[in-house]
Amino acid sequence: MQFSRRAFLAATGAVAAPLLLPGCGFVGGGGGSGSGDADTLTFTTWGTDAELAGFRAAISAFQDANEGKRIELNAVPYEQMFTNIDAQLQAGNPPDVFRVPYYTFGAYAGQGQLLDLTPHLSEGVQDQFTETAWAAVQNGGSPFGLPHHTDTSAILYNADLLAAAGITDIPTTVEDAWTWDELSAVADQLKAALPAGTYPFAYNWQGNGVTRWLSLLFQADGAFLDTDQATPLIDSDAGRSAVEFSSSFFAEQWVPETDTTTSSTYAADSWFAGTVAMVWSGAFQIPDADTTADFEWGVTFAPRGVRRGGDFGGNALVATADTGKPELAAAFLEFVTAREQMQGFCQSASLLPTRPDLLDGSLAFDVRPELTDVFVGQASQVQPQDAAQVASPSMSGIIPVLQQELDAAFLGQDAATTVANMSQGIADATGA
Template sequence: MTHTFDRRTVLKAGLGVGAGLMAGGRVSPVRAQSPVRLTMAVWGGKAEIDAYNQVIAKYQAINPNVTFRLDVLPSGQFYQQIDTKLAGRQAPDLFRATYQQVGRYAMNKAAVDLSKYLDADYGGAFMPSVWSAVSYQGKPYALPHHTDTFALFYNIDLLERAGVQVPTSLDQAWTWDQFIKVSRLLKEKSIGSYPFAMGWTANAVHRWMIFLYQHGGRMLSEDMKSPQINSPAGIETIAWTQNWFKEGLVPPSTSLKTAEPSQNLFANGTIPMMLNGNWQIPFVEQQAKFRWGVTYLPRDVAMADDLGGTCMAVSRDSKNPDVAADFIKFMVNEENMRDYVSSAQFLPVRKSLVESGVKFPLRSEEMKVFIEQTKTIPEHLVNTVIMPTWGKFASKLADELDLAFTSGQSPEETAKNIEAHVKSILLSA
């Protein structure tokens, strides 16, 4: 597609951000008068990278003095590489981050406070949950770009062979017991090498919290000041997910510390079901040679899902933070957010787009399932995973759950170990 830009287009897009405030509290525009080179670090599949390149090209068409180097890093090593570069004061100007990571980068001043580049009411255009997630002590340290959530992908051909019918509405979602009965039936009939897998590669342990909240549990108390994992609900949730591995319902290679992409196993027919995110739709659509669909997550005493998605931050090492902030603001404006989420199959985080809806080029009916699932994300879960200390909780949670899944560590010991670690972090915070 060819884009043409004139002065009215530039003004409508709201490109300008900058160091000073104009009369009325509006941020004065910034334009690179001399050549500026920005580096931007991301991870992602082909659809995501293509969408990043498209918005970069649009920005450069308006700002020819700005050039970009897009560094695509492995998702499993992304934060390790960013942290190493930050330690050496050589971090990229811009870097992608999940909402769960913003707090620690803000607390350590590794990300730039963006408030001076934004109008005072700028955050009001976004969903409250994601604006809260990018804010630390009342200041935004990243701008929300999109969100995502999990649902259950299924191979229509294989489930029909087993005589399995999937739920067609949220209130009819399988219970945990029903989901396990279906999985055991698939295993009994040798339909697929394993019945299902969970998409939590790259230590995405926050996805496990879905099941904890579904079972009525939580990681922290209501006031966020004490651990709650070592409770009947916590222990039983650990035991339920551990049994996936004990019973051979999931491939051993799909635990938290392994790197087996569940989407590959689903697309090649190894597993007939997978719990994964909406961003996998382009990959599955291209790779799968069978009929497939998406239904709702299994539920227990409640339905719950997780806050996914990513934002973009400016690093403290950027020599042109004003131009970098200008680009992010351009990237998340209404037009460009719509284009990105539509082409990469994500969900928007601007209120206007949430209310008006986005037309998706692929699997619009399946995307409706993910949109419905976003309505089941518990506020307490969001508040937990956006804490600056979440990364310290998450590393221990991943270690201990992996021991339970792969080494047979008891659910009781697993919960006790997590509790002790969380308590020590809370006391030292």
């Protein structure tokens, strides 16, 4: 069965049941528990077809390299993933290893549910990852996971619509990315030229993707948390600037009025339907666009404000605190994030590596390889201090605050009130 990435992101349940992967064991019942066998690890994840194939290949290679060791893999639909994990943690029978988004990682680490990998990792492992990626798996100064891959939002554009509006000067290097003012001018030009019912762009901040709004805050050279991952810093000139800029998307009618953070319509769906000319999106969207888009399209860089910035998406691999096999779990995590395994996974799944030795031009996506450098260049603009904030243990409480206040701003709430409310809500969520 073909697995649509867009359907996957929309959590439509395209995978209806756990998958039995050849060469791997299987833990039934919608979620695994740590195996009692000292030589067996249980690993729970979700994934697209390409991602699951990458995990299957890594597991097979690990088992070949470690005679007698076995990985039982349980693949579940994304919309069931963390309901299952949370229930298993509560019941005391979680898998040994699981996959987790960076914005969720901090909640598990902060509650003591993940294994501190410090005593179990090989010497020098930290140096195999980018500073930004390593910052995203820290809690209290210790690593509670390994960064498996990342993704970040660039701008996918409908070349036909831009050309019809007379927009042909599209940035091809990250240094030449549109400024906020230049993007606004492009949006005005598109608005004047596009047919009724078609908009200049849509932003991918729906659902938990509201953390992608933080890219604009970072571009304004702002922060929402201090280095303690608890004290709010968003009530600032930069915070007000980011709110004002994003609110202008609605005031100027550059985006559909439904393009809110709580919308049930994902931004990419509007782009595929041809009702927006541009969309913020990650590299994971490339395979769908290559097979689905019925127009010429390309990718350019996210805009720059006071500085360049972006969202640090993707996922880490973690071991649960109660695993009885910490050394085996750490060895597996190191193996899956080794250069060869990460390169194969990222190239086939159109995702970005977290290792600097794969950011030297040696990575090329299997689909539309010429676009690899755009996303690698965009990811290079994500700063370690930005990624570290998103690893806060309180992100699950901060996300609804951002959603509520941004949607209020999009309806006309002024920027000063918005950031003041955000600051109070963040303080309530973190206990600061």
